[in-house]
Amino acid sequence: MTTIMTTSNRRYHITTFGCQMNKADSERMAGILEDMGFEWSEDPNQANVILYNTCTIRDNAEQKVYSYLGRQAKRKHSEPDLTLVVAGCVAQQEGESLLRRVPELDLVMGPQHANRLKDLLQQVFDGNQVVATEAVHIMEDITKPRRDSKATAWVNVIYGCNERCTYCVVPGVRGIEQSRTPEAIRAEIEELGRQGYKEITLLGQNIDAYGRDLPGSTPEGRHLHTLTDLLYYVHDVPGIERIRFATSHPRYFTERLIKACAELPKVCEHFHIPFQSGDNEVLKRMSRGYTQEKYRRIIDKIREYMPDASISADAIVGFPGETEEQFQNTLKLTEDIGFDMLNTAAYSPRPGTPAAIWDGQLSEEVKSDRLQRLNHLVNIKIAERSQRYMGRTEEILVEDQNPKDVTQVMGRTGGNRLTFFTGDINELKGQLVKVKITEARAFSLTGIPVKVQEAVLV
Numbered sequence: 001m002t003t004i005m006t007t008s009n010r011r012y013h014i015t016t017f018g019c020q021m022n023k024a025d026s027e028r029m030a031g032i033l034e035d036m037g038f039e040w041s042e043d044p045n046q047a048n049v050i051l052y053n054t055c056t057i058r059d060n061a062e063q064k065v066y067s068y069l070g071r072q073a074k075r076k077h078s079e080p081d082l083t084l085v086v087a088g089c090v091a092q093q094e095g096e097s098l099l100r101r102v103p104e105l106d107l108v109m110g111p112q113h114a115n116r117l118k119d120l121l122q123q124v125f126d127g128n129q130v131v132a133t134e135a136v137h138i139m140e141d142i143t144k145p146r147r148d149s150k151a152t153a154w155v156n157v158i159y160g161c162n163e164r165c166t167y168c169v170v171p172g173v174r175g176i177e178q179s180r181t182p183e184a185i186r187a188e189i190e191e192l193g194r195q196g197y198k199e200i201t202l203l204g205q206n207i208d209a210y211g212r213d214l215p216g217s218t219p220e221g222r223h224l225h226t227l228t229d230l231l232y233y234v235h236d237v238p239g240i241e242r243i244r245f246a247t248s249h250p251r252y253f254t255e256r257l258i259k260a261c262a263e264l265p266k267v268c269e270h271f272h273i274p275f276q277s278g279d280n281e282v283l284k285r286m287s288r289g290y291t292q293e294k295y296r297r298i299i300d301k302i303r304e305y306m307p308d309a310s311i312s313a314d315a316i317v318g319f320p321g322e323t324e325e326q327f328q329n330t331l332k333l334t335e336d337i338g339f340d341m342l343n344t345a346a347y348s349p350r351p352g353t354p355a356a357i358w359d360g361q362l363s364e365e366v367k368s369d370r371l372q373r374l375n376h377l378v379n380i381k382i383a384e385r386s387q388r389y390m391g392r393t394e395e396i397l398v399e400d401q402n403p404k405d406v407t408q409v410m411g412r413t414g415g416n417r418l419t420f421f422t423g424d425i426n427e428l429k430g431q432l433v434k435v436k437i438t439e440a441r442a443f444s445l446t447g448i449p450v451k452v453q454e455a456v457l458v
Helices: 020-035 059-078 089-094 096-101 111-125 170-174 182-194 227-234 255-263 280-286 292-305 324-337 364-389 450-457
Strands: 011-016 049-054 083-088 107-109 130-132 152-159 199-204 242-246 270-272 310-317 341-346 393-402 405-412 418-422 432-440 444-449
Touching: 011 020, 020 049, 020 083, 020 111, 020 152, 020 199, 049 059, 049 089, 059 083, 083 089, 083 111, 089 096, 089 107, 089 111, 096 107, 107 111, 111 130, 152 182, 182 199, 182 227, 227 242, 227 255, 255 292, 280 292, 292 324, 310 324, 310 364, 324 364, 341 364, 364 432, 393 418, 393 444, 418 432, 432 450, 444 450
Parallel strands: 011 049, 049 083, 083 107, 107 130, 152 199, 199 242, 270 310, 310 341, 418 444
Antiparallel strands: 393 405, 393 432, 405 418, 432 444
C-alpha cells in the first residue's frame, strides 16, 4: 500500500542523541527532509515523520531511545500514516532486531546511510519496512544541511574509525575510515563563508587519521593529505574567522599539527584530546596505543607552542579490572595537567565489544564512587583554569541569547569557554565582539563589551 502525503501533513521532527558527528548527521538529514518539502516541527506529536538519531556509546542513551520510541509506537496505532525512523549507531548495531522489538518502525538506518534518507523514505512510502545497515561507500554529500546555528557549523572531513579500542562500539557502527577530498571540504566551507558563518568545526571520529585512505604520498613516504595539510588548505576561505577540529587521538597527534595550529591565526587555541585513563596498564587493555607519558609529552608540546591553549579531554573510570591504585593514576594525571574541560564517564559495557565480557567488571557502587571523586577534582581544576581569564579582553563569537537572562547574549572564547555579556541578540548574532572578562566561574565567564566599557569611561 502506498502512503500518499498531502502538503498539510508533511512535518518532521528529529531527536538527536550523542556526539557531534550525530548532530552533523541530523543537520544533513533535516536538509534532505526540507528538500522533500517537509517542515520542521518543534513538537514531535505534531510531526508525521519522526526520526531518532541514536547513540550507543553508553547504555543510558540507548534506553532513552527505547522509551521515546515506545510513546510514538503507541501513537502510530491511532495514526497509521506516522512514519517512524531510527537512524545512527543503535540502528546499525541492532539492525533487524529493532523491528522485532518495535514492529511499528518503518525505517532502520545506520550512520553511513544518512545521505540516502530520501531514497529510503521513498521505499517506506511505497509500503515497505526498510533496514539499511550494510557497509557502503559514503557518497560525497551535496545536501545542504539544515544548520541549527547561524554562526557556527560542523563540517565532516572523515567518517568511520579504524581503531579497535576494547570498550568502544564506534568502528562497528560507523564503519571504516573514509576521508572526503580536500576539494569537497573546501567547497563546503566556501559555501558556509558565503552564507555568513564565522566559525567551522572540522569533524571526525578520529580526525588525526584524515587523509590516510586518500591516494598519493610524497617520495619521502609522507601522505599528501593529512589534517595539518587540510588546515593550511582551508585556512584562507573568505568569511570564516575561526576553525576548530575534533576529536583527536593521542596516537596520531603530531608536532607538525601543533606547529600549524600555532602558525595559523584562524585555528582556535583549543585541543580536544581524550586520554581515557592515566594508567598505562589500563590504557594497554583499552588498546589505546599510547602511554600516559606520551600523553603528557603531547600536552607539554602544545603548551610550549601555545602557553594559553585550552585542553579538553574524555576519561573513563571503572574499566574492567581497574584497581584503586590505577584509578589514582587517572586522578594524578587530571591534577597535573589541569584541563579546561573534562568529559567523564563510568565504564558502560557495550554489546559486541571485547571488554564487555571480560572478568573483573566493577560494581556500579565502585564506578559511581570513582566518578564522583574524579568529578570533584575536575570541578576544582576547571575553576582554577578559568581564573586566568579574569580582567582579560577576549574575542567572543556571539551564538545565541542567554536563555536564563534575555538581556544577555552568549558565545565562546577562542579557547571554547562559554561567555555571557549584555547585548541585543538581533544586532550581535554571528558577530565577533571584544569583551572584558569581569567574572570567571568554573564553566563560564561574564564580561562587558569593550565598546560599552569605553563609552562608560568617557
